[in-house]
Amino acid sequence: MLKFAIAKGRITKDSNDLLNSLGFDMNEINTSRKLIIYNSDQTISLILLKAGDIPLYVANGAVDMGLVGKDTVLENDLDVYELTELDFAKCTLCVAGPKERVLLENGVKIATKYPELTRRFTQRRGINAEIITLSGSIELAPLINLSDCIVDLVQTGETLRENDLIVYEEILSIAPMIIANKVSYRTKSDEVSSFMKTCERYGK
Structure with missing residues (x-):
């Protein structure tokens, strides 16, 4: 299972179409107090974090991938893969x-x-x-x-x-950016590839 982090709030709302495409129920995300939510086929767990913490969780391998603003990625300057920027919430x-x-x-x-x-x-x-x-x-x-x-x-x-x-x-x-843990990028390459194919529909 791929562990994917996102910040609850504006960026989650702006990511509505993407999260729906990944099989998540936006009503559950917006109304539940759960911090971990699973998509419909149980292939991805969505971890809801504070935006500033996401690069650290990804760099340390606590989550495999994250969606966070490029500003937060550059401010933290941690050792993660910067995979793609998305074409919304600019x-x-x-x-x-x-x-x-x-x-x-x-x-x-x-x-x-x-x-x-x-x-x-x-x-x-x-x-x-x-x-x-x-x-x-x-x-x-x-x-x-x-x-x-x-x-x-x-x-x-x-x-x-x-x-x-x-x-x-x-x-x-x-713009929002997809980042990945460097080890997960190799060891979960098939899952990452499938995930990125969906994300690319919303990329620049």
Whole structure:
């Protein structure tokens, strides 16, 4: 049986067609409190995890494969196979801040959920920034002077607009990504191949 991890929430809802194609009952996924759900022919167990934990579970072999945002994969930088990106739930990792633009220069304070990706960005730009790691409500940071600007995911931009923030710069395009444990990729090659054939219908 193939163990497949996904984060319950927006990405699960956006993956509705894919999960249906894999034989899962979306009503059970959306209403049950179970953390492990099986597809109709018992060939795949769906493990519901926090998004940030999925690369670790995959890298350590606790699950064989995972579906998680490319941002989370790159932020964690663990030893997994990145198999394919999917063509839905796309967004962009951006630098954003007040309408009176803040200069991205040495000493700038940046709040983010993505300290590693932000650090790589500022290093590429030659900026010595103070990076403030938060777990939520990133848009609030520049409004109360905790930071000068933010690095966060932007999909529609509605939250930024409602808080009088604008995008300064786009850093990286983000889409859901299928990742695999390197050992499982070899030892369960037939199951992985069958799984990926279904996923490819939803790929870029």
